[in-house]
Amino acid sequence: MGRNANAKSAESHLTTPTRLTGAEIVWATLVGEGVTTVFGYPGGAILPVYDALRKFPIHHVLVRHEQGAAHMADGYSRASGKVGVAMATSGPGATNLVTGIATAMLDSIPMVCITGNVSSKVLGTDAFQEVDITGITLPVTKHNFLVNKTEDIAHAIRYAFQIAVSGRPGPVLVDITKDAQQGTAIFDFEAAKPRAYRPHPMLHVDESGLKHAAELIKNAKRPVILAGHGISESGAMEQVRTLAERAQIPVALTLLGLGSFPASHALNMGMMGMHGESWVNTAIQEADLLIACGMRFDDRVTGTPSTYALKAKKIHIEVDPAEVNKNVKVDVGLIGDLREVLEELLPRIAGRDGSAWLKTIESSKGAVSVHDIKNLPDSGHLYAAHVMHDLWRITGGDAIVATDVGQHQMWEAQYFHHETPRSLVTSGGLGTMGFALPAAIGAKMACPDKEVWVIAGDGGFQMTAAELSTIVQEKLKINIAIINNGYLGMVRQWQEFFYESNYESTPLVSPDFVKLADAHGIAGRAVTTRAEVAEAVNEARKAPGAFLLNFMVEKEDSVYPMIPAGNALHEMIRRPGKNPLVESADDE
Amino acid sequence: MLHTFVAYVEDLPGVLTRVASLFRRLNINISSLTVGRSEREGLSRLTLVCEASEVAGHRIRASLFKLENIVDVDDIAKAPNVTRELALIKVAATPRNRAQIFDLVEVFRARIVDLTSESLMIEMTGVESKIEGLIEVLREDDGRILEICRSGKMTMRRGHHTSSVLKAMGKAPDESSLQEDVTEDAAEANADVEPA
Ligand SMILES: Cc1ncc(C[n+]2csc(CCOP(=O)(O)OP(=O)(O)O)c2C)c(N)n1
Numbered sequence: 166m167g168r169n170a171n172a173k174s175a176e177s178h179l180t181t182p183t184r185l186t187g188a189e190i191v192w193a194t195l196v197g198e199g200v201t202t203v204f205g206y207p208g209g210a211i212l213p214v215y216d217a218l219r220k221f222p223i224h225h226v227l228v229r230h231e232q233g234a235a236h237m238a239d240g241y242s243r244a245s246g247k248v249g250v251a252m253a254t255s256g257p258g259a260t261n262l263v264t265g266i267a268t269a270m271l272d273s274i275p276m277v278c279i280t281g282n283v284s285s286k287v288l289g290t291d292a293f294q295e296v297d298i299t300g301i302t303l304p305v306t307k308h309n310f311l312v313n314k315t316e317d318i319a320h321a322i323r324y325a326f327q328i329a330v331s332g333r334p335g336p337v338l339v340d341i342t343k344d345a346q347q348g349t350a351i352f353d354f355e356a357a358k359p360r361a362y363r364p365h366p367m368l369h370v371d372e373s374g375l376k377h378a379a380e381l382i383k384n385a386k387r388p389v390i391l392a393g394h395g396i397s398e399s400g401a402m403e404q405v406r407t408l409a410e411r412a413q414i415p416v417a418l419t420l421l422g423l424g425s426f427p428a429s430h431a432l433n434m435g436m437m438g439m440h441g442e443s444w445v446n447t448a449i450q451e452a453d454l455l456i457a458c459g460m461r462f463d464d465r466v467t468g469t470p471s472t473y474a475l476k477a478k479k480i481h482i483e484v485d486p487a488e489v490n491k492n493v494k495v496d497v498g499l500i501g502d503l504r505e506v507l508e509e510l511l512p513r514i515a516g517r518d519g520s521a522w523l524k525t526i527e528s529s530k531g532a533v534s535v536h537d538i539k540n541l542p543d544s545g546h547l548y549a550a551h552v553m554h555d556l557w558r559i560t561g562g563d564a565i566v567a568t569d570v571g572q573h574q575m576w577e578a579q580y581f582h583h584e585t586p587r588s589l590v591t592s593g594g595l596g597t598m599g600f601a602l603p604a605a606i607g608a609k610m611a612c613p614d615k616e617v618w619v620i621a622g623d624g625g626f627q628m629t630a631a632e633l634s635t636i637v638q639e640k641l642k643i644n645i646a647i648i649n650n651g652y653l654g655m656v657r658q659w660q661e662f663f664y665e666s667n668y669e670s671t672p673l674v675s676p677d678f679v680k681l682a683d684a685h686g687i688a689g690r691a692v693t694t695r696a697e698v699a700e701a702v703n704e705a706r707k708a709p710g711a712f713l714l715n716f717m718v719e720k721e722d723s724v725y726p727m728i729p730a731g732n733a734l735h736e737m738i739r740r741p742g743k744n745p746l747v748e749s750a751d752d753e
Numbered sequence: 754m755l756h757t758f759v760a761y762v763e764d765l766p767g768v769l770t771r772v773a774s775l776f777r778r779l780n781i782n783i784s785s786l787t788v789g790r791s792e793r794e795g796l797s798r799l800t801l802v803c804e805a806s807e808v809a810g811h812r813i814r815a816s817l818f819k820l821e822n823i824v825d826v827d828d829i830a831k832a833p834n835v836t837r838e839l840a841l842i843k844v845a846a847t848p849r850n851r852a853q854i855f856d857l858v859e860v861f862r863a864r865i866v867d868l869t870s871e872s873l874m875i876e877m878t879g880v881e882s883k884i885e886g887l888i889e890v891l892r893e894d895d896g897r898i899l900e901i902c903r904s905g906k907m908t909m910r911r912g913h914h915t916s917s918v919l920k921a922m923g924k925a926p927d928e929s930s931l932q933e934d935v936t937e938d939a940a941e942a943n944a945d946v947e948p949a
Contacts, residue, residue, distance in 0.1 A: 299767065303774055308821040311766070328821060487815035490808055 175221050182353035187315040187346040188213035191279065192221035194322040197354045200250050202610050204228055204237040206261075208254025210294060211281030213346035226610065226639060229631035231258050233603040235265020236629070238276050240607030242269075243590045244565055244615075246397075248329050249276045249607060255283055256294030259340070260301065264597060266336045267305040271594025272421060273398060275334035277325045284344040285313035298340050307335030315348035319357035327359050333485040334398060370501045370509055378456075378480045378497045379513035385454035385478075387522045388414045391437065391466075394421035394593070395459015395484060395503045397586035402426070404507035405458055411511070413519025415526055417445045419460050420578055421593040428562070428582035434526065438466035439728050440575040443737055444529045446728070450735040451525075452477040459483065459503045462492040463594070472733035482506050536740040538722075539580065543695050549573055549648045549718045553580035555698045556618065556646065559706070564588070564616040567605035569625035570596045571655040573648035575724045577620050599628030602645070606632060609641050616644070616706070623649040623675045633685040636711050644705045645689075645713040647678050650720045658723045662738070682713035689713030756810045757830040757908050758801045761791060763822040771820050772799065779813070781805055785905035796824060800908050833911040839904040840884045841866075842875045844897050854891075861887045872899060881906065 178185065178193045185193060191214050195203065204226045207215040218225055228234040231253045238249030249269075253262050259280040269276045283292040299311045308328050310321040318341060325337040382388060396405050402425055409416050409432045416426050417437040426433055434445045446468075449455065455477045460466070467473040470492055479495040481488075482503055489498035499506045534540055538550045553576050556566075562582050567590040568574045574591060583589050590608050592600040601621040609617045626647050636643055648654075657671040682689040688708055692701045692715065705712035725740040762768045769788065776783050784802045791798035805813060810828055817826045846854055847870070854873065858865055863877035877884055884903065891898050 300770070303767075303771060304778060307819075333819075485815075485819070487812050487819060489815075491812055494808075 178352055179354045182351050182356070184349050185352040186213065186217065186349050187318050187341065188217040189220065190315065190318045190350065190352045191322065191341065191346070192217055192223060193352055194319045194354065194357070195223060195250065196221055198248070198323065198326045200248070202226060202241065203250045203252055204234040204241070204607065205252030205279075206231050206234060206254065206258055208256075208258045208281070208294070210255035210283055210343050211252065211258070211279075211346070212254075213343065214252070214279075214281065214341075225252075226606070226635065228603070229634055230629065231261030232265050232599065233606075233629055233632045233635065235262045235276070235278065236268065236597075236600050236603035237607035237610070237635075238278070239265060239269045239272075239274050239600075240567060240590050240604030241611040242274050242276055242607075243272075243604070244587050244608035245611035246400075246587065247275075247611065248326055249274070249611075251276065251278045252280070253278070254281050254294070255298070256296050258294075259298040260296055262338075263302060263305065264595075264599075265603075266302055266338065268592050268595045268597040268600060269336040270305045270307070272394065272592065273334050274336065275329040276336040277322070277329055278336060278338040279322070280338065280340045281346065282311070282340050282342045285342040286344070288313070288342065299338065302338050305336070306338050307333075309338040309340065311340045311342075313342040313345050314350075315345045316350040318345060318350075319352055319354065320359065323354075323357050324359040370499055370506050374497050374499050375510055375513060378499060378510060381454055381478050381480060381497065382412055382414075382456070382514055383517070387448075387452045387525075388412070388454040388456065388519070389434075389449055389452040389477075390414050390416045391419070391449075391455055391457040391460050392416050392422040392426050393419045393458060393460020394425075395482075396422060396425035399459060399484070399503040399505075401459070401504035401507055402586055404504055404511060406430070407511055408456070408507060408514060412514055412517040413523065414456065414517075415448060415519075415523060417441070417449060419463070419466055419593070420574075420591065421589075422460060423578060424583035424588045425586045427584045429584060432523075436578050438463075438734075439468075440579065440724050440726065441466075442579075443533060443726050443735075443739060444526055444531075446726075446734040446737060447529055448526050449474050449477075450733070455479045457481045457483070457495075458507075461485075461488045464492070467492060468728050468732055468734040468736070474734070482510075533740065545694065547693060547695050547698070547716065547718050548722055549576045549650070549716070550580050551695045551698055552646060552648065552692075552716050552718065553577050553620075555702055556620075557581040559699060559702045560616060560618070562588075564618050565590060565605075565608045565612060566618045566620055567591070567601045567608055569601035569619075569621035570598045571622040571625060571653070572650070572658060572722075572724050573620055573622050573654070575655075576648075579724075598622075598625035600625070602626065602629050602632045603635075605643050605645075606635055606639070606641060609643050610639070617642075619643060619645040621645070621647055622654055623647055623651065623678070624653045624673055626678070627675065630681065633682065633687060633711075637686050641711060642709070643711045645682075645687075645711065646705075647713065647715050648718055649675065649678065649715055650718050650722070651675075652720060654722075655724070657721070658727075661721070661723065662727070662729065678713060678715040682711075687711045687713055689715065691715040691717060693717045754804070754807060754810070755830050756803055756805055756813070756828050757834070757836075757906070758799075758803075758814065758817060758826060758828055759908060760799045760801070760817055760826045761793070761796045761824040762788075762799055763824065764795050764797055765822055768797075768820075768822045771822065772801070772817065775813070775816055775820070776803065779805075779809070781809075781813075787905040787907050800906055802830075802906050802908075827910075829908060829910050834908050835911055836880055836906050836908045837878055838881055838884055838906050840875075840877045840888075841900075841902040842877065842888065842891065842898060843867075843872055843900040844875065844891060845871060845899055846873045846897070847871065857887070857890060861890075863887060 234251040238251040242249035481495040605619040653671040679689040726737040867874035
């Protein structure tokens with residue numbers, strides 16, 4: 166009964182000031198902010214809010230662990246561009262959110278978390294299930310609020326939404342005491358609107374900066390665009406593309422930039438950084454101009470900063486002034502929303518002939534693809550790269566892929582070619598294992614018509630595998646690919662390269678993932694050969710419900726190329742000319 | 754180099770923690786921090802002094818501004834400014850040696866604000882070096898200083914300049930920005946005008 170009737174009364178709350186309880190104000194405000202889905206887990210200190218839920222047209226997804234709620238809200242936001250909302254009770258509920266909040270913070274994901282807290286009378290007394298969650302999350306939120314008056318709830322939540330999406334986006338937490346939830350106040354949605362966002366004195370695109378940038382672009386012989394997450398966050402895909410095409414500038418992408426410039430575009434060189442292809446990193450090292458768009462020169466993309474792109478002048482277009490000149494000294498910092506800055510810059514950019522530089526880059530690719538595992542004959546062994554390649558081929562790249570963290574994440578980035586923004590959901594800045602499954606749930610809730618895949622390692626999957634139940638409870642069609650190598654693979658690789666193959670605490674015993682899925686009522690199968698991959702992927706896609714594929718891949722395969730920590734960007738460990746794993750297979 | 758950040762912050766719980774937390778995270782020691790009411794209702798004015806590189810200083814300023822409760826931030830160490838510190842110094846003094854301290858206090862243009870048979874309290878306002886000077890002289894006589902309380906630095910730009918927030922609100926005349934008025938001469942103009 167009643168969702169429609171509820172919708173009507175919720176609507177009227179928004180137009181006519183009404184006396185409501187604090188708990189009702191929470192939902193009414195969320196409705197007003199356009200929220201339709203909330204991920205959460207109840208408990209004593211947030212019970213008044215849960216009790217009031219039935220009166221409002223919001224779908225609540227019951228998670229299995231609050232970390233899952235935060236990652237779901239995050240995945241929801243990454244896939245849709247909307248603000249994700251997570252909810253938890255006080256104490257342990259609130260602290261369980263922290264990893265998910267930090268994940269969103271490092272990747273600048275707009276998210277609002279609402280937690281209950283003990284009554285204001287006992288705040289600070291170590292009351293049952295009390296923690297200072299605003300104190301705990303201070304360094305991992307863009308901002309947070311402790312609300313202990315009913316009449317302040319609506320404003321705090323509306324303000325939280327505004328902060329979450331403005332400037333450089335990020336997570337905001339609103340902690341509400343139980344007595345504030347229980348009290349009543351006049352709810353006036355309009356009046357609770359936060360004050361106009363304060364102007365940032367450092368946010369101005371100055372004329373001389375634009376002029377200088379245009380001049381540098383005009384005179385560059387070997388320019389490279391560095392494309393980051395800020396492109397999709399500011400919706401600057403068109404502008405970046407226009408810049409690249411007009412001035413014939415090749416584009417290198419960060420992990421979170423993947424998809425914001427089409428993979429199939431002739432000017433797309435691919436991913437840069439620690440596991441980027443050699444020609445991309447070499448081009449950056451050889452460049453005479455870098456145009457950084459919405460990226461922050463993270464150490465995973467620069468290698469050792471003192472050796473980074475020494476021949477290049479640098480233009481940095483960034484919304485966050487604190488990022489400019491932080492890791493890399495730049496010649497021109499254009500501070501502002503990427504799309505707006507590019508729109509001002511583009512009229513100053515004339516057509517340019519970049520063919521010589523593009524040819525040089527093309528020739529530096531050399532024989533790399535010959536060593537690429539996907540191009541080698543079937544040795545009878547299954548490699549993760551085969552799985553990624555087939556997943557990409559069969560889906561036509563038209564799926565949202567949520568990855569976990571580890572080797573499989575890098576293989577996904579290398580072999581699944583993303584054409585559109587928001588199609589790769591991955592934890593870049595924090596590198597949070599356990600992210601994929603809950604984030605995929607959030608993404609599927611945000612985009613129910615999209616095909617959604619989880620790609621996770623056998624290690625990370627076990628961190629949040631309990632959320633399989635959430636998939637079933639929500640009847641979601643999500644396909645899961647576990648890249649099972651029996652190791653904490655990425656750590657094993659580091660041990661192999663830098664710790665004399667001392668595989669301390671990385672071999673991993675796992676449950677039979679197909680049976681685990683079965684126990685949840687999810688179908689699945691194991692895949693052990695390259696020949697089976699395509700068929701298995703098709704079976705999963707055709708299955709009516711969620712489906713789990715357990716890919717038993719080569720155990721000691723490594724991600725190439727790789728820049729060891731402390732090396733310059735061009736000093737990479739290349740793909741072995743002869744893959745030892747394939748060689749030994751041939752011998753058998 | 755030494756940075757002097759002046760920030761207008763909202764009078765709300767936890768704001769100072771947010772500011773301090775930023776420096777803790779960067780592992781930078783705050784050498785002086787003073788906060789008090791400002792000319793605007795609901796806003797406090799904070800003066801924070803720390804040692805950091807030039808580049809770090811820019812980033813700290815930008816990061817401070819990112820804090821939601823900070824309304825305005827300026828780094829004014831290089832601008833012509835007036836800096837003051839308040840010190841209360843309690844000194845052991847008997848009627849016999851009081852006169853000598855009175856003379857000292859006179860020379861330093863400080864004031865005696867409390868007097869008992871065994872001690873007296875000196876109030877001094879001035880630049881850091883002057884306060885250090887008085888303390889040094891008082892220390893020459895071993896054990897005479899009983900307690901020192903210092904406020905930390907308070908700094909204000911010289912001239913008609915005012916915070917950009919007030920400017921934006923149309924409440925103050927426009928002035929050229931910080932960077933442009935830092936010249937050698939301007940830095941020298943720091944030579945302090947003594948308080949009346
Ligand atoms: C929560 C968390 N703990 C530890 C790590 C360190 N770490 C990074 S990759 C990795 C191994 C991941 O192994 P697995 O999930 O099996 O994926 P694979 O690398 O084999 O693809 C570990 C332990 C992390 N990123 N996150």
